[in-house]
Every structure is written in C-alpha cells, then in structure tokens.
Amino acid sequence: MSGWKAMGDRTGPMAFLFSQSHRGNLMAFSVFFGEGQREKIKERGNERMAISKKVKNALNGASWVRRMFEEGEELKQLYGAENVFDFSLGNPNLEPPPSLKKALKALADQPILGMHRYMPNSGYSETRKAIAEYLAEESGLPFEEKHVVMTVGAAGGLNVILKAILDEGDQVIIPSPYFMEFKFYIDNSGGETRLVETNDDFSLNLKEIEKTIGTRTKAILINSPNNPTGAVYDQKSLEKLGELLKRKSRELRKTLYLITDEAYRRIVYAGTELPISFLYYPHSIRVTSHSKDLSLPGERIGYIAVSPQCEEVDELISALVFANRTLGFVNAPALMQRLVAPLQRNSVKIRDYEEKRDLLYNSLRAFGYQVVKPQGAFYIFPKAPIEDDVAFVKDLQSKRILTVPGTGFGKPGHFRISYAVENKVIEGALPGFKEVAEKYGMVGK
Amino acid sequence: MSGWKAMGDRTGPMAFLFSQSHRGNLMAFSVFFGEGQREKIKERGNERMAISKKVKNALNGASWVRRMFEEGEELKQLYGAENVFDFSLGNPNLEPPPSLKKALKALADQPILGMHRYMPNSGYSETRKAIAEYLAEESGLPFEEKHVVMTVGAAGGLNVILKAILDEGDQVIIPSPYFMEFKFYIDNSGGETRLVETNDDFSLNLKEIEKTIGTRTKAILINSPNNPTGAVYDQKSLEKLGELLKRKSRELRKTLYLITDEAYRRIVYAGTELPISFLYYPHSIRVTSHSKDLSLPGERIGYIAVSPQCEEVDELISALVFANRTLGFVNAPALMQRLVAPLQRNSVKIRDYEEKRDLLYNSLRAFGYQVVKPQGAFYIFPKAPIEDDVAFVKDLQSKRILTVPGTGFGKPGHFRISYAVENKVIEGALPGFKEVAEKYGMVGK
Numbered sequence: 001m002s003g004w005k006a007m008g009d010r011t012g013p014m015a016f017l018f019s020q021s022h023r024g025n026l027m028a029f030s031v032f033f034g035e036g037q038r039e040k041i042k043e044r045g046n047e048r049m050a051i052s053k054k055v056k057n058a059l060n061g062a063s064w065v066r067r068m069f070e071e072g073e074e075l076k077q078l079y080g081a082e083n084v085f086d087f088s089l090g091n092p093n094l095e096p097p098p099s100l101k102k103a104l105k106a107l108a109d110q111p112i113l114g115m116h117r118y119m120p121n122s123g124y125s126e127t128r129k130a131i132a133e134y135l136a137e138e139s140g141l142p143f144e145e146k147h148v149v150m151t152v153g154a155a156g157g158l159n160v161i162l163k164a165i166l167d168e169g170d171q172v173i174i175p176s177p178y179f180m181e182f183k184f185y186i187d188n189s190g191g192e193t194r195l196v197e198t199n200d201d202f203s204l205n206l207k208e209i210e211k212t213i214g215t216r217t218k219a220i221l222i223n224s225p226n227n228p229t230g231a232v233y234d235q236k237s238l239e240k241l242g243e244l245l246k247r248k249s250r251e252l253r254k255t256l257y258l259i260t261d262e263a264y265r266r267i268v269y270a271g272t273e274l275p276i277s278f279l280y281y282p283h284s285i286r287v288t289s290h291s292k293d294l295s296l297p298g299e300r301i302g303y304i305a306v307s308p309q310c311e312e313v314d315e316l317i318s319a320l321v322f323a324n325r326t327l328g329f330v331n332a333p334a335l336m337q338r339l340v341a342p343l344q345r346n347s348v349k350i351r352d353y354e355e356k357r358d359l360l361y362n363s364l365r366a367f368g369y370q371v372v373k374p375q376g377a378f379y380i381f382p383k384a385p386i387e388d389d390v391a392f393v394k395d396l397q398s399k400r401i402l403t404v405p406g407t408g409f410g411k412p413g414h415f416r417i418s419y420a421v422e423n424k425v426i427e428g429a430l431p432g433f434k435e436v437a438e439k440y441g442m443v444g445k
Numbered sequence: 446m447s448g449w450k451a452m453g454d455r456t457g458p459m460a461f462l463f464s465q466s467h468r469g470n471l472m473a474f475s476v477f478f479g480e481g482q483r484e485k486i487k488e489r490g491n492e493r494m495a496i497s498k499k500v501k502n503a504l505n506g507a508s509w510v511r512r513m514f515e516e517g518e519e520l521k522q523l524y525g526a527e528n529v530f531d532f533s534l535g536n537p538n539l540e541p542p543p544s545l546k547k548a549l550k551a552l553a554d555q556p557i558l559g560m561h562r563y564m565p566n567s568g569y570s571e572t573r574k575a576i577a578e579y580l581a582e583e584s585g586l587p588f589e590e591k592h593v594v595m596t597v598g599a600a601g602g603l604n605v606i607l608k609a610i611l612d613e614g615d616q617v618i619i620p621s622p623y624f625m626e627f628k629f630y631i632d633n634s635g636g637e638t639r640l641v642e643t644n645d646d647f648s649l650n651l652k653e654i655e656k657t658i659g660t661r662t663k664a665i666l667i668n669s670p671n672n673p674t675g676a677v678y679d680q681k682s683l684e685k686l687g688e689l690l691k692r693k694s695r696e697l698r699k700t701l702y703l704i705t706d707e708a709y710r711r712i713v714y715a716g717t718e719l720p721i722s723f724l725y726y727p728h729s730i731r732v733t734s735h736s737k738d739l740s741l742p743g744e745r746i747g748y749i750a751v752s753p754q755c756e757e758v759d760e761l762i763s764a765l766v767f768a769n770r771t772l773g774f775v776n777a778p779a780l781m782q783r784l785v786a787p788l789q790r791n792s793v794k795i796r797d798y799e800e801k802r803d804l805l806y807n808s809l810r811a812f813g814y815q816v817v818k819p820q821g822a823f824y825i826f827p828k829a830p831i832e833d834d835v836a837f838v839k840d841l842q843s844k845r846i847l848t849v850p851g852t853g854f855g856k857p858g859h860f861r862i863s864y865a866v867e868n869k870v871i872e873g874a875l876p877g878f879k880e881v882a883e884k885y886g887m888v889g890k
Contacts, residue, residue: 050756051757051760051764052611052612052764055768058771059760059763089563091562104556105553108546109553111546116740116743152745155773163497167497181771184771185773188633295561295562297562298562298563298776298778300777311495315496315504319496326503326629326630327633327773328600328630329601329745329774330745332745333743333744335743335780
C-alpha cells in the first residue's frame with residue numbers, strides 16, 4: 001500500500017484540481033476565482049441540464065483557473081515534482097505525534113467489541129467528557145459532556161452549526177480576507193454572506209463590523225489563527241467584539257452568535273496567545289478539529305463546543321445534533337473519536353512550523369516584500385508588487401513556485417503561501433522569490 | 446477503554462433519544478411522528494428565536510414521542526437492559542470480518558508516511574480503482590476509477606448526490622414505506638419529496654410511479670433491500686422501471702436519474718438476487734456503504750458509483766466531488782478508505798442474519814401476524830392487528846419489547862422490527878409477541 005498517493009504526491013491534473021483541503025483550499029479559490037472571467041455557460045435549456053444549475057455555475061467559474069493550475073502540473077511533469085515548490089495547499093506535512101500512533105496500535109492489537117458500531121449522533125460520551133474537561137480547565141467555565149458535539153472535521157462542524165441556526169435569508173458576517181469555502185457553507189443552509197474588510201494588519205475592524213450588523217444578522221464567523229493571513233485576533237479585540245455583540249443583541253432584541261473557527265488553534269507562535277472567546281461573549285460556539293494539532297486532516301475528526309453560558313443551550317445542542325444527523329454526517333468517525341479522547345493536550349511540534357514561518361518571513365522581508373508577520377496557522381499573505389495578483393502568481397510560477405492569488409480569498413493584490421511543507425521546499429524556493437522581487441525592483445525598498 | 450458505550454449499551458434517556466443510526470433510525474421516526482400531535486410551539490416572536498425555525502419545528506415534532514421512548518428507557522432501568530428486548534435500532538450486532546481486523550492491525554503496526562493526510566476529495570485512487578474493478582466485474586460495464594466517489598457513509602453519499610443534481614423545487618420520488626431521513630436529505634438541497642405507495646407485498650407500483658412523474662421530477666430514489674420492509678425489488682420491476690424512466694425522459698426532454706440506495710446490498714437471502722440497476726437504466730447512480738457488509742457503521746465509509754453510460758458523466762462527477770467538498774465532508778475518512786479497498790468481495794456472515802429472519806418470520810406467522818417475508822436487510826414489517834400502530838407498539842412495550850410504529854416510515858397500521866440483534870433477544874421476545882397476538886385473538890387466524 002506504500003504506493004498510495006497522498007496529496008503531496010498527486011500527479012494527474014484532475015487529481016490536482018479536485019484535490020483540496022478544507023484549509024489548504026485550492027478549489028474554493030478556483031471556483032470563485034473566475035468571476036467576471038467565466039467562460040460563457042453553454043445554455044442548452046434547463047430541460048437538458050442534468051446537474052444542479054447552482055453547482056454548474058460554480059463549476060464553470062473554475063474553468064479559467066483550471067488551465068492555470070494545469071500549467072502548474074505541467075511544470076511538475078517537465079521538471080519533476082521535486083523541482084517544483086508547491087505552496088498552494090494547506091496539507092500539513094508533519095506526521096501525527098507518536099502518542100496517536102501508539103493509541104492506534106493498542107486498539108488494533110486489542111480491538112474492543114462493537115468499536116465500529118453506531119454511537120449517539122453527538123459522539124462517544126467518553127470523548128465528549130474528555131474534551132469538556134479540557135475546555136473547563138482552559139476557560140474556567142462549567143463545560144460538561146453535553147456541550148460538546150463530535151463532528152466530521154471542522155468543515156463538517158461549520159455546516160452543522162449553520163444548519164442549526166440559519167433560516168433562509170439570515171446573514172453571517174465574515175472578516176475578509178477569508179477562507180472562501182465559508183460562502184458555500186452559509187449558502188448550503190440558505191444564509192447570506194456579508195464580508196467586512198479587516199484592517200491593514202489583518203486585525204478586526206470593529207467599526208466596520210458594527211456598521212454591517214443589522215436585523216438580518218444571525219452570526220459573525222471569525223477564523224483565528226486565520227487562513228489566509230496567519231493573523232491571531234488579540235484579547236482586546238475579542239473583548240470589544242463581545243461588547244459590541246452584547247449591545248447589538250439588546251438593540252435588535254435577538255440572539256447573535258459568535259462562531260469561532262479555531263481549526264489552527266494550537267498553531268500559535270511565541271509571544272502570541274489565542275484568547276478564549278467563551279470568556280468575552282456568552283453566545284459563543286467554537287468549532288475546531290484535530291486536522292492540524294494532531295495532523296489528522298484526512299480522518300475528518302473535529303468537534304463543536306457550545307458555551308455553557310448560552311441562553312437555551314439545550315435547545316441549541318439538540319439542533320446541532322439534529323443537523324449532524326440529517327446532513328448525513330450521522331456521527332464523527334468512531335475509531336478516531338476513541339484515539340483523540342486522551343490526546344486533548346497533545347500536538348505536533350508547533351516549533352517546527354514556527355521555524356518555517358521565521359525562515360520565510362525573514363527572507364521575504366529581506367527581498368523587499370511587504371508582509372504582515374503571521375502569528376499562527378501556517379500561511380503567510382504578502383502583498384504583490386502589482387495590482388494584478390494573478391499575473392504575479394504567474395511570475396512566481398515561472399520560477400516553479402506555486403502559490404494562490406489573493407483574489408481566491410477575497411483580497412486581490414496579495415498572494416498566499418502555505419508553508420506546511422518540508423524545509424527544503426522553502427529553501428529551494430527562496431532564490432525564485434528573490435528573482436521575482438528583483439524583477440519588480442522591490443529589493444531594498 | 447472497554448467501558449465505552451456503543452449504541453446497544455446506552456443507558457441515559459437522552460443518549461437514547463439522540464442516538465440513532467442512519468438505518469436503524471429512531472429519530473427520523475421521532476421527528477416526523479408527532480405530526481398533528483405536536484406540542485404547541487411556544488411562540489416568543491422570531492426575534493428571540495435562537496435556532497433555525499425549520500429545525501425547531503422538526504425538534505418539536507419529536508417531543509411527543511420522546512416521552513414514549515423515555516418510557517422504553519425506564520423499562521430498561523426497571524428490569525435491567527438484558528430483560529428488555531430492543532428491536533428499535535438498526536445497529537448491526539455482528540463484528541467486522543477478521544480480514545478487516547487484520548488489515549487494521551497491519552496498518553497500525555507499519556504506519557505509512559502521510560496516511561492521515563488529505564487526499565483528493567473523491568478519495569484515494571487505489572480505493573476507487575478497486576471498487577471500479579469490482580463494479581466492472583459485477584456489471585460488465587466499463588467502470589473506471591473516475592466513476593467512483595468515496596463518501597462519509599451512504600447518508601453522506603445521498604446528500605452529495607442530491608446537492609449535485611437538485612435545484613430549488615425539483616422533485617424526488619420515493620416508494621413508501623420508506624426511510625424517513627430521505628425527506629430531510631432532499632430538503633437540505635431544496636428539493637421536494639413525492640411519495641408513491643408500494644403494492645401490498647411492498648414491491649414497486651409502477652403505475653403509481655408513472656402517474657407521479659412530471660415536469661418537476663428530477664429523480665426516483667429506491668432503497669433495495671428495503672428499510673423498513675426487507676423487500677428486494679426484482680429484475681422484472683427494475684427492467685420496467687428502466688423502460689418507464691427512458692420513455693419519460695424522452696417525453697419530458699430531460700434527464701431523470703435513478704438513485705439506488707443499496708446500503709444493504711450484500712444482505713440478501715437464499716433464493717433472491719439483487720438486480721444490477723446499472724443494466725436497466727443508463728442514468729443510474731448507486732450509493733452504498735460498508736456499514737452493513739463489513740459492519741463499520743460508526744466509521745462512516747461508503748461510496749457513490751455513477752453509471753459509465755450516464756450522459757455527461759464527467760460533469761456529473763465534477764458536481765459530486767464539488768458537493769462532497771462544500772457540504773463539509775471534504776473526503777471519506779482516510780484510514781477506512783485504505784482498509785476497505787481490498788475487501789470489496791468480503792462481508793460478514795449473511796447466513797447469521799438469515800437465521801434470525803427465519804426464526805422471527807416463522808414465529809410471527811405461527812402467532813397469527815400478517816407479515817410479508819423479507820428477502821433482505823435486517824428488518825421485518827408486520828401488520829398491526831389494529832389501525833393504531835402506536836397503541837400496538839405500546840402493547841408490545843408492556844411485554845418489554847421495543848419496536849417502531851409504521852407511522853415512522855409513512856405506513857401506519859404496521860410496525861418495524863430490526864433483528865440485527867443477538868439470537869437470545871429474539872428468543873426472549875417470542876413469548877411477548879405471542880401474548881400480544883393472543884390478546885387480539887390473532888392466533889390461528
């Protein structure tokens with residue numbers, strides 16, 4: 001089985017195109033990216049249209065970019081995959097910690113009767129208890145088993161939350177640049193996305209958020225540490241956001257939710273701390289996964305945690321469990337639920353990612369790139385020296401460097417580098433980054 | 446970890462209530478069951494309503510039945526779980542075959558680098574190839590890797606299919622009695638359910654199906670072997686259904702899909718064969734899982750197979766992969782994809798289920814129950830001797846026998862017995878079934 005291709009090893013163009021990670025996210029970009037440049041949809045009349053029109057439109061939006069990334073694949077075929085520096089996907093290169101491998105071996109050696117059967121839709125009681133204990137310790141709040149719902153990764157969890165709370169036309173506010181899959185998730189439950197620009201350093205712009213909250217607002221969805229910027233929203237901004245939401249909830253006489261996508265919560269670098277949103281707003285719902293902290297993205301194991309201070313918390317949890325079931329997830333994978341339960345305080349070596357961040361950040365700065373220093377996750381989001389980020393990404397491509405244009409995250413004029421890759425990939429790409437910088441006369445600027 | 450509760454061992458009433466299986470399905474029943482008997486929803490004005498109205502309505506529908514099943518749990522507490530005969534859930538009691546356990550141990554002993562990473566959203570190439578080979582061998586059709594999309598179980602697969610093909614208001618026809626979760630799945634993608642009664646022996650009523658197909662019809666969804674009836678649609682009826690769909694597609698000048706939910710496809714008893722729908726209609730999409738054949742329901746591993754004869758098959762597959770990603774499944778669990786790949790021809794011992802079927806069917810007949818002999822799955826769906834199936838199910842409850850009223854499957858006047866249980870549960874329940882039959886003077890009828 002050792003010949004099996006994981007994402008880093010994919011070869012065919014189709015595998016590339018339809019392979020993306022929740023976070024690494026190539027496709028979200030592809031799908032939205034063609035906007036305005038879409039190939040004209042060949043209208044053959046609704047009657048013969050075999051797939052959903054909505055989906056067809058989304059797929060058509062991808063065709064322009066498809067060619068571009070096929071070029072990337074061609075590069076790999078021309079020069080060999082090892083000579084192409086692929087920073088396009090967020091597919092963690094680190095292996096799960098030894099504790100995870102040990103737990104898997106123990107379970108395989110001594111299988112437990114019934115361990116692959118259905119369990120309650122919310123997950124095993126033992127796993128939820130272990131997570132609740134961890135959350136209670138972290139926050140000082142009275143988390144119990146019932147506040148935790150095990151999910152098929154954070155992407156599954158987000159869909160579950162949105163289904164549970166949204167009615168047709170409800171709005172969800174998202175700070176931008178943002179992970180573009182969010183738009184699809186919100187649309188899946190009939191909601192509408194409202195984007196709010198962040199500040200220049202990618203911190204929350206609370207004034208803009210305040211202006212955007214209205215009678216149709218149901219929730220604000222923040223992602224910290226952030227994909228694509230690596231920003232971590234600090235305690236001060238969470239405090240202020242909490243105050244704003246409390247005030248607006250009173251004014252609008254409705255419950256506004258704060259949804260925190262904390263898929264990268266453990267990947268936070270020295271000198272930075274991820275504030276605990278539960279402490280600043282009672283109607284907080286956290287969604288996270290073990291894709292990054294335990295490097296298990298392909299296994300689809302995550303959870304939702306609802307603040308014990310939420311009004312009508314039992315009803316909300318019932319709604320989440322209902323959504324988990326009826327969206328077809330049914331439950332999070334059984335085996336993984338067992339494995340992650342005792343590993344709530346474990347993680348891969350964050351320092352490894354930090355070293356990559358330092359190498360890349362310092363080098364890009366030295367080459368003259370304008371870039372905000374990421375405080376977490378494994379992305380960096382520099383400014384392109386020209387408006388046209390797609391053209392700039394093509395320049396990098398000519399140096400066999402694959403990145404994603406900022407347009408794919410709602411922020412043209414930037415580009416995203418995912419550095420969850422081997423150090424040698426970063427080292428190999430530095431000369432190319434420098435040459436392109438020189439081309440635009442950036443060095444020393 | 447041996448104290449972990451699987452479904453059969455659940456104890457608390459809430460665990461019972463919110464624990465159900467895709468197939469075993471208690472909640473689908475609960476949710477719909479209260480229709481007309483719903484507790485009045487306490488309207489506090491939309492403004493303060495914290496969860497989705499749609500979900501709230503569904504949850505409120507469950508409250509009536511919640512009490513009833515809590516009574517079942519009380520029975521277990523009163524008499525001990527071992528003295529309560531629980532036929533309410535479809536949670537396979539058989540362990541996975543030894544080949545599965547061996548494969549898991551081999552992988553845990555010698556982990557493969559990157560084996561928990563993301564892979565293409567459609568799944569590992571190797572797994573899809575193995576399944577395509579199996580399908581090609583079975584059908585004689587040119588199945589290739591690209592025709593297979595790995596999914597988070599059959600429930601996940603169904604949601605993916607419906608998302609890929611439905612636009613707002615499109616209709617999906619379902620023969621009834623039926624698995625009630627289907628209604629939610631269809632609604633998730635904006636579709637509408639059209640029910641069509643089956644014949645008295647639960648075979649397809651093609652005339653009724655023909656009458657129901659109209660301009661808004663997009664697909665017919667059949668489930669064979671069937672939950673809740675155990676019926677298997679024979680070759681003749683599949684042939685006729687294929688002809689009907691071809692004719693209607695021409696008349697309506699649109700593509701109609703045949704979706705076959707074959708979650709129980711391997712559980713078919715001596716003398717019966719499951720026809721291969723791909724042979725009778727080109728626009729066939731099969732969805733199935735390894736929940737039953739390999740007894741892995743909690744692991745959420747299944748797949749979609751699209752007929753190679755489908756028009757515009759590549760576009761349909763792109764739509765499926767897109768839906769798999771954006772609904773938040775992202776990909777089927779990585780580890781399980783590896784394990785099931787070489788086990789496409791393996792399964793649990795079907796004969797074990799057949800023995801249970803025989804014991805139950807013969808006994809119920811002898812007691813005077815009117816019942817159609819199931820040809821597959823692990824359900825039997827006898828007629829209740831009175832119109833009020835809920836009252837009858839309560840009669841059985843008084844003998845410490847837990848079943849599900851037919852109302853929960855769109856067919857009042859019947860009740861469902863799930864016999865994926867230990868033989869001793871069946872044996873223990875027989876006197877109770879007999880006593881209730883005697884109460885209604887059924888014996889010897």
